[in-house]
Amino acid sequence: MKLTLVTVSAGSDRAIDSLAGEYLKRTSRYAPVEELALKTEREFLERVEREQKEGAVLLVLLDSRGKLLTSEEFAAALGGARDGGKRRALLAIGPPDGWSPETLKLADLTLSLGRMTLPHQLARLVLAEQIYRAFTILAGHPYHSGH
Numbered sequence: 850m851k852l853t854l855v856t857v858s859a860g861s862d863r864a865i866d867s868l869a870g871e872y873l874k875r876t877s878r879y880a881p882v883e884e885l886a887l888k889t890e891r892e893f894l895e896r897v898e899r900e901q902k903e904g905a906v907l908l909v910l911l912d913s914r915g916k917l918l919t920s921e922e923f924a925a926a927l928g929g930a931r932d933g934g935k936r937r938a939l940l941a942i943g944p945p946d947g948w949s950p951e952t953l954k955l956a957d958l959t960l961s962l963g964r965m966t967l968p969h970q971l972a973r974l975v976l977a978e979q980i981y982r983a984f985t986i987l988a989g990h991p992y993h994s995g996h
């Protein structure tokens with residue numbers, strides 16, 4: 850299962866690029882992974898549609914009002930999708946005003962990183978680290994001690 854971390858945002862931040870890039874590089878030991886920056890929700894929906902035509906997709910939309918999971922539960926969600934034959938996972942940080950209700954309805958999982966609102970780039974960094982953590986959990990690597 851190939852992973853794509855999508856950020857719908859006009860901006861970026863060099864310090865975050867470097868840290869998020871490091872986590873995704875580490876993740877690539879376990880699964881192919883890439884990042885994608887898109888400007889609008891419309892562009893994102895077009896991308897989702899294209900991917901769905903090519904095969905099964907796990908769609909995870911980040912939203913502060915979404916589901917709160919432990920790292921183990923998040924790992925289980927990714928592992929279940931991978932082992933259940935999903936070709937691709939799209940994990941996406943939403944636009945400045947958040948996802949529209951119509952887009953949220955498309956999600957297999959609406960994931961919250963906590964009830965506080967984070968700026969795009971911080972949400973992206975936390976998500977990149979949690980993706981890496983999830984794969985270390987699935988692999989039984991000692992990076993995750995469980996606390």
Ligand SMILES: C[S@@+](CC[C@H](N)C(=O)[O-])C[C@H]1O[C@@H](n2cnc3c(N)ncnc32)[C@H](O)[C@@H]1O
Nearest residue numbers: 911912913942943946947961962963965966967
């Ligand atoms: C700057 S936030 C948008 C905030 C929006 N104006 C609001 O008040 O909900 C941009 C994106 O970051 C992500 N985000 C921010 N905080 C989050 C959190 N606590 N959990 C999950 N995603 C978060 C979401 O994908 C959100 O769509």
